[in-house]
Amino acid sequence: MSQGEQVLSYPIPSRTALEPPEEWAQLRQQCPVARVSLPSGDEATLITRYADVKQVLSDPRFTRALNADDAARISTNESGGVFNSEMATVLPQSGEGHQLWRRMISKWFTAKRMMALRPRIEAMADQLIDEMVRKGHPADLKASLGFPLPVWVICDMLGVPEADRDRFSHWSDALLNLTRFSQAEVDAAQAEFARYMAGHIAAKRAEPGDDLLSVLITDTDAAGAHMPDAGLVATGQGLLMAGHETTANMIGKMVAMLLADRGRWEQLLANPALVRTAVEEALRLDANPGFGMPRYITEEVEVAGTVLPRGTTVVCSMASANRDETVFDHAEDMDLGRSPNPHLAFGAGAHSCLGQALARTELQVVLEVLLRRLPTLELAVPADELRRVEGLVVGGLREVPVRW
């Protein structure tokens, strides 16, 4: 970016909820390594091309140490929200420690386990759709289906009883905020969550079940690597925050994208075998995924011919990368059968989304069940009247009004 040019504010606002800001294409073509100003006022470097985003996310020199003194703060909140939370300091963030923790968690998210979870998720989706249909249309598909489903699944995995699911939803919402909640509200949610989890973990230590936390306790003890409570709380919080809001919003956005041009929905009704590739295409074209992925470098690194000095905070826009015309043919078009579709919605490299098989499974199941149960589904408002949520790390739609 040449001198005197204005520094872009990031995130870049978009005119409509489902479309990307025009600046993305311009940045990819003219300024793939751009200076931006974050909500905190701090400056960072925005990366928008596919190859560069993939390089940064796969290169361990781009660390997650966003709590470094000279790292850009993301938000105006003192704590910096999710990226600077305790979770990010308690859990090992790199190297062997990270790999060990990740592998212990990963066994909960293997493709086979997800296949085995399918019938349960399907039953949950059916139950939620029953309730939505009973209340009648128009209905908000996000509140009725998108939001509850993933938190039910995560609570199940953590061994949290059904009665506590709503509290988990709230905590998850508050802990991911950038600007929507006050610092006092975020702190209160954090404290309540930690208190709840401390009790929950004590119960699991006393009487282990077959949930993820119990097995993590038993396995780490057996390996002689006792996992302290703080690590277990952070694991629970991480899974909730990573697995709830993201998937909840993606369900809403996916359905909205597919109904915005009803020909897409009809194509799926005619050929339900397209569900898998349609989910991938919705993930790729999500123009509103949230903040993107921040990284911090402690040494000089070159990206796209630009030398980034040590101490630079880099923000990767995976959503822009996913529309890179040099990688995807007709990148702006939604092609429900697109294959292969190597999008970066889940990141790349050693930190790519741990729960991506779960997210894919939930999205596929929701779509299958909706096509089966509500083939006449349509948006109850014009697509350009859909509104984005404000102030979350994770992007989404405020409501997805539907009828059938």
Add this chain to the structure above:
Amino acid sequence: MKVSVDEAKCCGAGQCVLLAPEVFDQREDDGIVVLLDETPAEHLHDVVREAASVCPAAAIELSENA
């Protein structure tokens, strides 16, 4: 086609198993990739290429002329 996998790179995303369960599996205890068939039958080549191309860790290598 000859397939090889790099366990050290693998991040356990499970995409390959979802796409081609005849060729790839994941270890029960940590989700790391297990190669079931290093010379898959021809009808699986497309889906194996897809698995390699979408692997987030680039842990699947193909040699097409083997």
